[in-house]
Amino acid sequence: xxxxxxxxxxxxxxxxxxxxxxxxxxxxxxxxxxxxxxxxxxxxxxxxxxxxxxxxxxxxxxxxxxxxxxxxxxxxxxxxxxxxxxxxxxxxxxxxxxxxxxxxxxxxxxxxxxxxxxxxxxxxxxxxxxxxxxxxxxxxxxxxxxxxxxxxxxxxxxxxxxxxxxxxxxxxxxxxxxxxxxxxxxxxxxxxxxxxxxxxxxxxxxxxxxxxxxxxxxxxxxxxxxxxxxxxxxxxxxxxxxxxxxxxxxxxxxxxxxxxxxxxxxx
Amino acid sequence: xxxxxxxxxxxxxxxxxxxxxxxxxxxxxxxxxxxxxxxxxxxxxxxxxxxxxxxxxxxxxxxxxxxxxxxxxxxxxxxxxxxxxxxxxxxxxxxxxxxxxxxxxxxxxxxxxxxxxxxxxxxxxxxxxxxxxxxxxxxxxxxxxxxxxxxxxxxxxxxxxxxxxxxxxxxxxxxxxxxxxxxxxxxxxxxxxxxxxxxxxxxxxxxxxxxxxxxxxxxxxxxxxxxxxxxxxxxxxxxxxxxxxxxxxxxxxxxxxxxxxxxxxxxxxxxxxxxxxxxxxxxxxxxxxxxxxxxxxxxxxxxxxxxx
Numbered sequence: 002x003x004x005x006x007x008x009x010x011x012x013x014x015x016x017x018x019x020x021x022x023x024x025x026x027x028x029x030x031x032x033x034x035x036x037x038x039x040x041x042x043x044x045x046x047x048x049x050x051x052x053x054x055x056x057x058x059x060x061x062x063x064x065x066x067x068x069x070x071x072x073x074x075x076x077x078x079x080x081x082x083x084x085x086x087x088x089x090x091x092x093x094x095x096x097x098x099x100x101x102x103x104x105x106x107x108x109x110x111x112x113x114x115x116x117x118x119x120x121x122x123x124x125x126x127x128x129x130x131x132x133x134x135x136x137x138x139x140x141x142x143x144x145x146x147x148x149x150x151x152x153x154x155x156x157x158x159x160x161x162x163x164x165x166x167x168x169x170x171x172x173x174x175x176x177x178x179x180x181x182x183x184x185x186x187x188x189x190x191x192x193x194x195x196x197x198x199x200x201x202x203x204x205x206x207x208x209x210x211x212x213x214x215x216x217x218x219x220x221x222x223x224x225x226x227x228x229x230x231x232x233x234x235x236x237x238x239x240x241x242x243x244x245x246x247x248x249x250x251x252x253x254x255x256x257x258x259x260x261x262x263x264x265x266x267x268x
Numbered sequence: 269x270x271x272x273x274x275x276x277x278x279x280x281x282x283x284x285x286x287x288x289x290x291x292x293x294x295x296x297x298x299x300x301x302x303x304x305x306x307x308x309x310x311x312x313x314x315x316x317x318x319x320x321x322x323x324x325x326x327x328x329x330x331x332x333x334x335x336x337x338x339x340x341x342x343x344x345x346x347x348x349x350x351x352x353x354x355x356x357x358x359x360x361x362x363x364x365x366x367x368x369x370x371x372x373x374x375x376x377x378x379x380x381x382x383x384x385x386x387x388x389x390x391x392x393x394x395x396x397x398x399x400x401x402x403x404x405x406x407x408x409x410x411x412x413x414x415x416x417x418x419x420x421x422x423x424x425x426x427x428x429x430x431x432x433x434x435x436x437x438x439x440x441x442x443x444x445x446x447x448x449x450x451x452x453x454x455x456x457x458x459x460x461x462x463x464x465x466x467x468x469x470x471x472x473x474x475x476x477x478x479x480x481x482x483x484x485x486x487x488x489x490x491x492x493x494x495x496x497x498x499x500x501x502x503x504x505x506x507x508x509x510x511x512x513x514x515x516x517x518x519x520x521x522x523x524x525x526x527x528x529x530x531x532x533x534x535x536x537x538x539x540x541x542x543x544x545x546x547x548x549x550x551x552x553x554x555x556x557x558x559x560x561x562x563x564x565x566x567x568x569x570x571x572x573x574x575x576x
Contacts, residue, residue, distance in 0.1 A: 163361040166327050169349035171440060172379030180383060181374075185365045262365045262420045 045232040053232025057221070067221060068240075074217040078134065079206055082141025086202070087195060090146040094153020095187075099179050104154070115147035119201075120208045132213040137206060144205045145198040152194035156187040189263035192256040196249050203245060277338055278303045278486040279324065279346075279444050284333035285523065286319055293319050294330065295513075295523035299505065301444070304473040304483025306466070308501030308532065309490045312558050315507050315524040317490045321446050324488070325349055338443045351379055354437030354445040358452045360429040362421040368432045369417040373397075373404035375440045407435040411465060427458035434465070438485070447489040451496065459496065466500050467537035494553060497532070498546050504532045506557035515565045525566060528556050 007015075027044075034044045045053065057067040093111065096103040119140060126143075130136040160183065168178045210219025218237055225233040256263060278301035286294040293316040301307055311317050322328040324335055329347040337346045337353060346353065362371050377386075377400055386393045408417055411431040421429050430450060437445050451459040466487070473483035491497050497504060506528025513522055532549070535541050555562055 161359070161361060162327070163355075163357045163359065164363065166325065166349050167355055167357070167361055167436075168378070170325070170351060170353055170355050170442070171375035171436070172351040177378055177383060181378065182363065185363070260365065262422065 042229050043231050045235065049232045050236060053230065054236050056230075057233055057236070070216055071218050071221050071237075074214075075206065075210065075219070078137035078210075078217070079141065079202065081134070082138045082206065083145070083195075083199070083202055085138055086142035086145035086149060086198070089142060090149025090194075091153055091191060093146065094150040094191075095157070095179065095183070097150065097154040098157025098187075099183060107150075111147050111150050114143065115151065119144040119205045123209060123212060126209070127213070136213070137209055140205050140209050141202045145202050148198055148201075149191065149194050153187055153191055156190040157183055160186055189256055189260040192252055192260070196252045199245055199248050199252075203241065207241075274338060274341065275482040276302050277343075278305060279488075280336045281320075281324070282334050282336070284320070284323065284330040284335060286316070286323060286328070286330045286332075287523065292521060292523035294323070295525045297333070297507075297525050299526060301486060301488065303443075303486050304477060305503050306470055306473075306485075306487045306489070306501045307503045307505055308497035309488055309505050309507060310492075310494065310497045310528075310553065310557060311507035311524065312509070313492075315509050317507055318448055320507065321448050321488065321490055324444075325353055325355055325446055351375070351440055352443045354440055354442035356430070356433045356437050356445065356447045356450045358449040360421070360426070360433045362429055362432055362436070364421050367418050367420055368408060368413060368424065368428075369401055369404050371421070371432055372407050372435045372439055373400040375436060376400040376403060379440065404435070404439060407439045408432070410438075411435045412461075425458075426454050427462065430454065430458075430462060431465070434462075438469075441484065444486045444488065447487065449490055449492065452492065459493075463496060463500050464537045467535060470500075470502065470534070471537060494550050495541075495543050495546060498549055499535055499541055501532045502534050504528065504530050504549070504553065506553055508557045510557070510560045510563055512563040512565045527564075527566065528553060 028047070031044045031046050034041045035046055042049065057071075060066055093107055097107050097111070098104070123140070126136050126140045130139045164182060164186075165178055168182050173181060206217075207219035207222070210217040211223040214220035218241060222234050222237050225231075225237075279299075280301070281297055281299040284294055284297040284299075285292075297320065309317050309320070319328065323330045324337075324346060326335075326346045326348040329335070329345075335346045336343045337350075338344075339346075339350060339352045349355075363374065366374060377397070380400075381393065381396055385396075405414075405417060408414060408431075411434055413428060413431050413435070416424060416428055419428075421432070424432070434450075451462055454462070466489075469485045469487075473485055476483045487501075489497070489500055491500075505526055507524050508527045509521055509524040511525060511527050516522075530549075533541075556564075
């Protein structure tokens with residue numbers, strides 16, 4: 002039956018099964034490849050992968066651990082870019098949704114910015130922001146601001162006017178309507194939009210690091226790919242996926258904590 | 269305005285006309301509602317009942333004429349929504365992020381504290397918040413929801429949500445409460461329960477009057493249900509576009525106006541009315557308010573109360 006729920010143990014079993022199938026499938030493909038070419042590094046065996054992990058977790062000749070320095074660099078860029086994007090995306094969306102002249106003023110540039118593929122505009126960011134931290138932060142934040150701002154704007158437009166009118170009859174000022182009603186109604190949808198924005202933000206950052214970085218996940222993946230050290234590239238990708246998953250999980254937990262009312266029936 | 273006049277004043281619409289582009293909705297509408305009255309506003313679909321309610325609420329002020337309410341003890345134009353007028357909508361419009369208790373307490377919070385106070389005076393706000401929630405709990409008990417205080421709107425039935433919405437309006441002690449088809453989405457049994465709840469409020473009015481005080485609740489309820497209008501209201505106002513506007517010199521329909529204004533029988537909350545006894549009133553209303561064949565000059569309509 003379509004949409005019929007299944008029990009929790011069944012759901013967990015199926016999830017574990019899907020991951021196991023991936024691992025078994027990879028093992029089989031890798032095994033086949035090594036039968037053809039025992040020195041293959043494009044689809045490394047589990048032993049080769051362990052060597053790769055050792056390579057980036059232990060100090061290199063200069064005494065640096067790649068994973069630590071790449072994580073710090075990428076993490077700092079991503080955190081700053083996301084923070085700027087979240088703050089400005091939310092503010093711009095609130096202004097557009099609550100104040101009609103701001104809507105008229107900001108809608109055209111936001112709509113235009115939303116259509117520009119950020120990775121294609123990399124050169125523009127180099128010109129305006131150089132190749133330092135500012136460039137990464139600008140690229141991530143400009144990349145996610147349009148989607149976040151439009152989400153907030155549309156969520157505000159979606160609020161029934163009765164809820165806003167009623168707030169005035171309860172003695173609210175326009176500012177209080179924005180803070181006490183609009184903000185609280187929009188918040189869970191905004192958190193959902195941030196969850197969806199994490200993926201593109203990581204893509205923008207990795208793309209930029211691949212082109213101009215001298216440290217970071219993108220830089221390392223590009224460098225190791227050139228050397229066909231896929232035993233480093235695959236674990237790095239897995240770490241990125243795990244990081245994205247953790248961030249998403251954290252945001253879902255935050256949403257459940259600050260917006261407990263946002264259940265299926267109340268959306 | 270003297271104290272006595274203030275005590276008796278509810279609302280006044282003076283020569284109110286409203287239109288949307290070429291569509292004429294309300295025409296030269298005059299209505300005076302006294303404090304403590306429960307006015308049932310009835311009329312055919314599209315006659316402008318909700319438009320009039322929105323004009324009174326202040327979200328859609330009339331194109332012509334004015335609506336006066338008592339605002340901070342002074343007569344003032346109701347040209348924007350304010351805390352002197354409460355509103356209960358058909359779709360409840362509760363805030364989904366607040367529990368029943370906090371929905372009811374929200375008005376006190378917004379009306380009696382400022383954002384700065386709430387942000388910077390944590391101890392004071394915590395004290396006030398407790399006080400507001402205690403008062404909200406009393407109102408929830410009053411509407412029979414003592415057990416549901418901590419439920420979110422999505423966890424409540426339609427009837428429960430509408431009770432919360434009514435408590436939300438009542439706690440503000442507004443000069444007038446507007447109800448826009450409040451029970452339209454509810455089943456018959458729940459409707460009756462809520463009608464009885466409104467009649468309990470009317471009983472409080474009668475008690476206050478008998479003690480020489482100002483009746484606390486003044487209501488305008490828009491409804492499609494004639495039985496409900498007759499049972500809940502103590503005054504029936506019929507708004508209709510079916511009147512002899514040609515005799516008044518118009519070449520096209522100028523919009524709806526009041527064509528019926530009569531007192532309604534008063535019931536106690538625990539009294540189950542015999543709806544068959546409403547037959548004569550219903551027939552009269554259908555004839556004068558709903559029948560496009562019966563077009564009389566405005567002044568010859570059944571207007572027992574002075575609406576000017």
